Amino acid sequence: xxxxxxxxxxxxxxxxxxxxxxxxxxxxxxxxxxxxxxxxxxxxxxxxxxxxxxxxxxxxxxxxxxxxxxxxxxxxxxxxxxxxxxxxxxxxxxxxxxxxxxxxxxxxxxxxxxxxxxxxxxxxxxxxxxxxxxxxxxxxxxxxxxxxxxxxxxxxxxxxxxxxxxxxxxxxxxxxxxxxxxxxxxxxxxxxxxxxxxxxxxxxxxxxxxxx
Numbered sequence: 001x002x003x004x005x006x007x008x009x010x011x012x013x014x015x016x017x018x019x020x021x022x023x024x025x026x027x028x029x030x031x032x033x034x035x036x037x038x039x040x041x042x043x044x045x046x047x048x049x050x051x052x053x054x055x056x057x058x059x060x061x062x063x064x065x066x067x068x069x070x071x072x073x074x075x076x077x078x079x080x081x082x083x084x085x086x087x088x089x090x091x092x093x094x095x096x097x098x099x100x101x102x103x104x105x106x107x108x109x110x111x112x113x114x115x116x117x118x119x120x121x122x123x124x125x126x127x128x129x130x131x132x133x134x135x136x137x138x139x140x141x142x143x144x145x146x147x148x149x150x151x152x153x154x155x156x157x158x159x160x161x162x163x164x165x166x167x168x169x170x171x172x173x174x175x176x177x178x179x180x181x182x183x184x185x186x187x188x189x190x191x192x193x194x195x196x197x198x199x200x201x202x203x204x205x206x207x208x209x210x211x212x
Contacts, residue, residue, distance in 0.1 A: 039092070040052050109169065184203055
């Protein structure tokens with residue numbers, strides 16, 4: 001067999017704020033006839049795709065063990081066909097057709113945007129956060145830096161990206177303690193690895209430079 005089912009619980013543990021899995025409340029109500037989505041991973045990539053998310057209709061459930069039939073048309077997995085029987089477990093279910101009570105928090109993780117430097121994403125480390133007044137509904141106003149960037153780096157827009165806040169939470173979710181604080185505010189990580197608020201941040205200089 002040239003494919004296997006991805007353990008989405010393990011993937012969620014690795015990326016807890018950007019890889020959604022259904023809540024236990026949703027999993028518990030699944031029964032015969034319901035449609036669930038599984039992630040089928042091939043041994044080789046096709047067109048850059050290592051996995052395909054496809055729908056399976058449940059035909060039998062015994063606790064955490066399921067049987068179902070594939071209802072989606074595979075794209076790059078040649079030994080999978082529509083109607084094929086699939087054996088799977090709870091840890092393979094990455095989506096359902098039910099409205100998830102926990103979906104609001106996932107909407108926040110996905111839809112709330114922040115500005116982050118490429119150095120943060122390269123190092124998977126950030127040590128400085130600044131919240132300006134947001135521009136638009138999804139913009140949080142936060143800018144996140146590693147602390148190693150110089151002015152030339154930061155002033156080059158090619159070195160900055162707009163990403164979902166979940167990307168940063170995957171690196172360090174301790175910022176949840178203050179991420180909802182109203183602008184204007186700035187935080188820096190101290191020598192103990194903890195963030196503290198910069199009470200005397202020079203906002204006048206920052207705002208003037210932003211205008212320029």
